[in-house]
Amino acid sequence: MRIDAHQHFWLRERGDYDWLTPDLEPLWQDFLPDDLAPILEKNAIAGTILVQAAPTDEETAFMLSLARAHPFIRGVVGWTDLSVADAPTRIAALASDPLIVGLRPMLQDLPDDDAILAPQVQPALAAMTRHGLALDALIRPVHLPRLIALRESHPDLRVVIDHAAKPYIASGDLERWARDLKAVAADGITHCKLSGLVTEAAAGWTLDDLRPFVAIVLEAFGPERVMWGSDWPVLNLASDYQGWVGATHDLLSDLGPEQQASILGGTAQQFYRLEER
Structure with missing residues (x-):
């Protein structure tokens, strides 16, 4: 079963997508399940993980309403404020919904690179572990060492790095990113999404621009801890779904059929526990 482990929907009139502006012309429209469903069918993709695109509880409720109406959405990675005192209670309530498979703080947008390590966040991370929710880490290369510290405090928290931590593909600068990514992967637990790479590449990117970065991801994590995602519709900034x-x-x-099957669906099913839902 092929799974797209990372896609988004949005309805602009909801008004909480602060990052979405008219200058992002390919994205300045609504993207909803009826837009994606025929694309999935054309590409023989059986289901998706719908990931938050706004840091609001209201958007999580919106995503859940879409998932209840469209069975191809196999799980939702939502959002709640991990820093507030009642975060563990909020997380318990979210976890009671079988469609919630994880939470994603938008760490790349926070002013403090150490935000995930803040003392007030630790009870929320413990609650996520307790309730079986995964952490989607929306980060940049600078945040990778923070994941090592996070793992020391929460060894049983399931963590997946979104978009391979957004490496500097456009500049070709991979040395520090590769070193830190491999250090994170050495825990044998953390997962990584093969997604969002083309939007980090220069305009007119080629496969040869991507190959060194993909090779490092596969070397560091192995196919059993890598999951493919489209990052649609953000993908449209640099390519399209079919591309x-x-x-x-x-x-x-160059990978065998079983390894490809893991990356294209099996890893996501295991990590997000879709077979239990």
Whole structure:
């Protein structure tokens, strides 16, 4: 079963997508399940993980309403403020909904690079572990060492790095990113999404621009801890769904069928515990 482990929807009139502005012309429209469903069918993708795009509880409720109406949405990665005193209570309530598979603080947008390590956040992370929710880490390379410290405090928290931590593909600067990514992966537990790479590449990117970065991800995590995602519709800034699917097939062509199957669906099913839902 093929799973898209990372996609978004939004309805602009909801008004909480502060990052979404008219200058992002390919994204300045509504994107909803009826837009994605035929694309999934064309590419033989059976289901998706719907990931938050706004840091509000209201958007999480919106995503859950979409998931209840559209069965191809196999799980929702929502949001709640992990720093507030009642975060553990909020997390328990969210976890009672079987469609919630994880939470994503938008760490890349926070002014403090150490935000995930703040003392007030630790009870929330413990609650996520207790209730079986995964942490989607929306981070940049600077945050990778923070994940090592996070793991020391929460060894049983399931963590997946979104978009391979957004490496500097456009500049080709991979040395420090590769070192820190491998250090994180050495825990044998943390997972990584093969997604969001084309939007970090320069305009007119080629497969050769991506290959060194994909090779490092696969070397660090192995296929059993890598999951493919489209990052649709953000993907539309640099490609389209069919283009990224085709690129993925080329980038993974040296792997065996079982390894490809893990990356294209099996890893996501295991990590997000979709088989239990």
